[in-house]
Amino acid sequence: MLVLVVDSSTPAVTAAVAEVTADAVALRAERRSVDARAHGELLAPAVREVLAEAGAGPGELTAIVAGLGPGPFTGLRVGLVTAASMGQVLGVPTYGVCSLDALGLAATRGLDASAAPDGEAAGRVLVATDARRREIYWGVYAAGRRVTEPAVDAPAAVAARAAEFAAGAAVGEGAQRYADVLALPVRPEPCFPPADALAALAADRVRAGAPSEPLTPLYLRRPDAVAPTARKPVLP
Amino acid sequence: MTDEPLVLGIETSCDETGIGIVRGHTLLADAIASSVDEHARFGGVVPEVASRAHLEAIVPTMQRALDDAGVSLADIDAIAVTAGPGLAGALLVGVAAAKGYALAAEKPIYGVNHLAAHVAVDTLEHGALPEPAIALLVSGGHSSLLLVDDLAHGVTPLGATIDDAAGEAFDKVARLLGLPFPGGPPIDRAAREGDPEAIAFPRGLTAPKDLAAHRFDFSFSGLKTAVARWVEARQRAGEALPVADVAASFQEAVCDVLTAKAIDACRAQGIGTLVIGGGVAANSRLRALAEQRAEKYGIQVRVPRPKLCTDNGAMVAALGSHLVAAGVAPSRLDLPADSAMPLTIVSV
Numbered sequence A: 001m002l003v004l005v006v007d008s009s010t011p012a013v014t015a016a017v018a019e020v021t022a023d024a025v026a027l028r029a030e031r032r033s034v035d036a037r038a039h040g041e042l043l044a045p046a047v048r049e050v051l052a053e054a055g056a057g058p059g060e061l062t063a064i065v066a067g068l069g070p071g072p073f074t075g076l077r078v079g080l081v082t083a084a085s086m087g088q089v090l091g092v093p094t095y096g097v098c099s100l101d102a103l104g105l106a107a108t109r110g111l112d113a114s115a116a117p118d119g120e121a122a123g124r125v126l127v128a129t130d131a132r133r134r135e136i137y138w139g140v141y142a143a144g145r146r147v148t149e150p151a152v153d154a155p156a157a158v159a160a161r162a163a164e165f166a167a168g169a170a171v172g173e174g175a176q177r178y179a180d181v182l183a184l185p186v187r188p189e190p191c192f193p194p195a196d197a198l199a200a201l202a203a204d205r206v207r208a209g210a211p212s213e214p215l216t217p218l219y220l221r222r223p224d225a226v227a228p229t230a231r232k233p234v235l236p
Numbered sequence B: 001m002t003d004e005p006l007v008l009g010i011e012t013s014c015d016e017t018g019i020g021i022v023r024g025h026t027l028l029a030d031a032i033a034s035s036v037d038e039h040a041r042f043g044g045v046v047p048e049v050a051s052r053a054h055l056e057a058i059v060p061t062m063q064r065a066l067d068d069a070g071v072s073l074a075d076i077d078a079i080a081v082t083a084g085p086g087l088a089g090a091l092l093v094g095v096a097a098a099k100g101y102a103l104a105a106e107k108p109i110y111g112v113n114h115l116a117a118h119v120a121v122d123t124l125e126h127g128a129l130p131e132p133a134i135a136l137l138v139s140g141g142h143s144s145l146l147l148v149d150d151l152a153h154g155v156t157p158l159g160a161t162i163d164d165a166a167g168e169a170f171d172k173v174a175r176l177l178g179l180p181f182p183g184g185p186p187i188d189r190a191a192r193e194g195d196p197e198a199i200a201f202p203r204g205l206t207a208p209k210d211l212a213a214h215r216f217d218f219s220f221s222g223l224k225t226a227v228a229r230w231v232e233a234r235q236r237a238g239e240a241l242p243v244a245d246v247a248a249s250f251q252e253a254v255c256d257v258l259t260a261k262a263i264d265a266c267r268a269q270g271i272g273t274l275v276i277g278g279g280v281a282a283n284s285r286l287r288a289l290a291e292q293r294a295e296k297y298g299i300q301v302r303v304p305r306p307k308l309c310t311d312n313g314a315m316v317a318a319l320g321s322h323l324v325a326a327g328v329a330p331s332r333l334d335l336p337a338d339s340a341m342p343l344t345i346v347s348v
């Protein structure tokens, strides 16, 4: 089953075609460009390219998987509306995946989930992406699973929480950016939500032909909007 | 005629998610979802709130448009989308959606200018537009006079507001008078009971010295301040506010300047057609005064019905249909949303 994967929750714009079989997920084509200001320009051509490279027409897709963020709003919406509009035309289900979960899975997959508590703690990884405004989106992961729910906080606050949850390393471009504050060894990879991990997190739904899901962004912040205060008089 | 192009238009430049479908000059569907109620308590459109609403509304609005027109995306010949000007984040949702639709349905895409679309929508009401024509576009986001010599390739700006847009002035005055947002419809209603000559509010950029440099430009900031001063003075004196008279006199000042300059532009260019578009074109006094003044000079005024004047997808589809018919090449799939798209660019 061919699946289109898109994620625009970070400065990276990712498009991929993955093949989901009964027991595996394999990428057939992948494009990633890193430019936080050009998500709207880059994503659609990248989707067209990965389809061409996979030798598949849009009509051959079985499902579309999209990273729900959290991520800076404007860019994040590009991936979600692209996935939703394509899903509507093709009549195929869309599935959302938390983008931090994809990083967490890639960062901790392969660790032995049945390890002793000490071993598990040693394998705990802080995943952090840049939320701008000097904040990061973050979560702690172990053995491919969430230890904490996705949240947005200042790096210093995240450093304290990461210590509390015994994270032994950090990944993600948010972690790289605030490495000095986080005081954890930062691994260079994965830096952005990997397409194969996004596909893997939706693979069971793809295989089961689960119902389509609304692609609701994980904003984690309210819009900046303030009700007007009393008007300033114009008379002196 | 069934060989005319079937074109779908997507509009998300402000707070309306609009999807329209036209065949040639025939309107088949005009589906709209508005987030205006979510902005009302802020007294103006909040960009992030608008963008979030567009993302939620686009798929269901598309479904409604397709159902209303009785067509599927496979039948569509081209997809047009507002690429600018407008709110950057709001535009981006519509442009990305249009690309997704175009990509999945394997259709050409046209990224078009919102203001040119306000002109093109009139073709759905009155048929092909005579060129050249003068267009007056007035809304909460823009107030412009344009020379439309070739709607498929470019229009020439003659003048624009140097401060507030006309619709913005309506919103601000409505707030002063305790009327709801958006201010256009309640002021129009209140003004019907009032005397347009009760208060002599200023007409911006109409003095001889201003006309020399700003013959076709507008200014509504001074008017807005004058209304505020007048209202405050009454309130401080403890007098009751004659809401209907203030609304009528304010509305008269706006419509007087808009129509005088629009007619002047037609006469200066020797043009016999004036098209009025944008949300403020729904104002009943603007329509009446424009007709009355144009008649004197044998100028034909074309104003689409109010629902087509405010932002909608039909106007984008109408412009797209015009571009397809004119043989204009489609846009590339990497077309950008441009919040400051100049009027001289009709499609990117």
Ligand SMILES: [Zn+2]
Binding pocket: B114, B118, B139, B141, B278, B279, B310, B311
């Ligand atoms: Zn408009």
